[in-house]
Amino acid sequence: AQRxxxxxxxxxxxxxxxxxxxxxxxxxxSPELFWYVQYSRQRLQLLLxxxxxxxxxxxxxxxxxxxxxxxxxxxxxxEEDSAMYYCAPHRPMFSGGYNKLIFGAGTRLAVxx
Amino acid sequence: DTEVTQTPKHLVMGMTNKKSLKCEQHMGHxxxxxxxxxxxKPPELMFVYSxxxxxxxxxxxxxxxxxxxxxxxxxxxxxxxxxxxxALYLCASSQGSRNILGYTFGSGTRLTVV
Numbered sequence: 001a002q003r004x005x006x007x008x009x010x011x012x013x014x015x016x017x018x019x020x021x022x023x024x025x026x027x028x029x030s031p032e033l034f035w036y037v038q039y040s041r042q043r044l045q046l047l048l049x050x051x052x053x054x055x056x057x058x059x060x061x062x063x064x065x066x067x068x069x070x071x072x073x074x075x076x077x078x079e080e081d082s083a084m085y086y087c088a089p090h091r092p093m094f095s096g097g098y099n100k101l102i103f104g105a106g107t108r109l110a111v112x113x
Numbered sequence: 114d115t116e117v118t119q120t121p122k123h124l125v126m127g128m129t130n131k132k133s134l135k136c137e138q139h140m141g142h143x144x145x146x147x148x149x150x151x152x153x154k155p156p157e158l159m160f161v162y163s164x165x166x167x168x169x170x171x172x173x174x175x176x177x178x179x180x181x182x183x184x185x186x187x188x189x190x191x192x193x194x195x196x197x198x199x200a201l202y203l204c205a206s207s208q209g210s211r212n213i214l215g216y217t218f219g220s221g222t223r224l225t226v227v
Contacts, residue, residue, distance in 0.1 A: 034215055044156065044203065046215035086155055090213075100169060101146075101205075101216055103155035 004089050006104040013077050014112050021072040021107045023061075023087030031089040033070045035061055036103070038084040047085070048072070057081070077111045084108050114139040119204050119219035127227055128194060134222045136187040136204030145187040146216065147179060148203040156203055162187060163209070194226045 005024045013019055025031060033050040048056055050063040050070060061072045070087060087104040117138045126132050136145065144163045148156035161169035162181045170179075176198075178190040187204055201223050205216040 032213055036215075043220040044218040046217075049213070049215055051213050100158055100161065102158065106155050 004087055004102065004104040006087055006107050008107045009105070010108045010110065012110045012112065015079055016076050019072075019074045019077045019081070019109065019111075021085050021087075021109065023070045023072065023104060025068050025070065025087075025089050027068075027089055033061075033063060034088045034090070034101070035059070035070075035072050036086045036088055038086070040083070044086075077109075079111045079113060082109055082111045115217070117204055117206055117217050117219035119202075119222050121222055122220065123223050123225075125225045125227060126191065126194065128196070130194075131190070131192045133191065134189040134202055134204075134224075136189075136219055137185055138206045138217070139185055140206065140217065141184075141208075142206035142217070143184060143209050144207045145181065146205040146207075147187070147189055148205065150201040150203055150221070152200075160189075191224075194224075196226050199224055199226045 003026055007022055011021060035047040036044050037047045038044045048054060048059060048061050050061060059072055059074045061070055063070050072085060084106050086106045088101050090101055117136060120135045124132060146161050147159040149159055150156040158171050159173045160167065160179045165181045165184055167179065176193050180188040180190060189202065201221045203221045204219040207216045208214055
């Protein structure tokens with residue numbers, strides 16, 4: 001079955017500590033992978049996409065095809081990073097070529113002072 | 114304009130009412146989406162429109178009826194809803210069917226069915 005797994009519901013760290021939010025996927029083919037973030041009372045917004053290999057707000061994510069993982073990392077967490085983070089693969093839809101963005105269950109990151 | 118705008122922000126409706134949610138974008142995106150998000154849960158896909166045509170319906174009950182009048186607008190018509198339909202309804206858009214740049218989300222309409 002095609003699915004995405006975020007094993008941790010809550011990740012609680014202190015300011016300045018490293019952070020790793022885990023994401024594993026099982027999809028046939030090569031899905032496009034994204035991380036979305038939802039800060040309190042704000043809209044869901046794109047954080048990272050694997051195709052860009054970028055660093056946003058100090059976060060990076062490496063696609064590991066062997067382990068089928070796309071973990072989100074930041075070396076030094078800040079209080080303003082506290083939010084809900086969703087790993088989201090694009091499921092290729094071969095019929096008509098339409099993609100579907102499906103969200104993992106999400107991990108709440110709480111960064112304490 | 115780089116935003117997706119949803120109206121209203123809040124809506125309370127009775128189970129016999131008919132109401133509509135509206136979504137608008139002016140980024141030239143050709144794909145638009147409706148998601149439903151219950152409290153402390155991830156968004157769940159409901160409908161996908163591509164080039165103003167409905168391409169995906171995720172087995173959504175018929176009391177939800179989407180409409181895409183043009184490439185900038187997306188509506189969700191609601192009729193005879195149940196209390197369990199209370200949720201945050203999110204609209205999103207993307208450049209096209211094969212989207213590699215990600216989706217842009219609106220801030221949502223918080224719907225309460227009484």
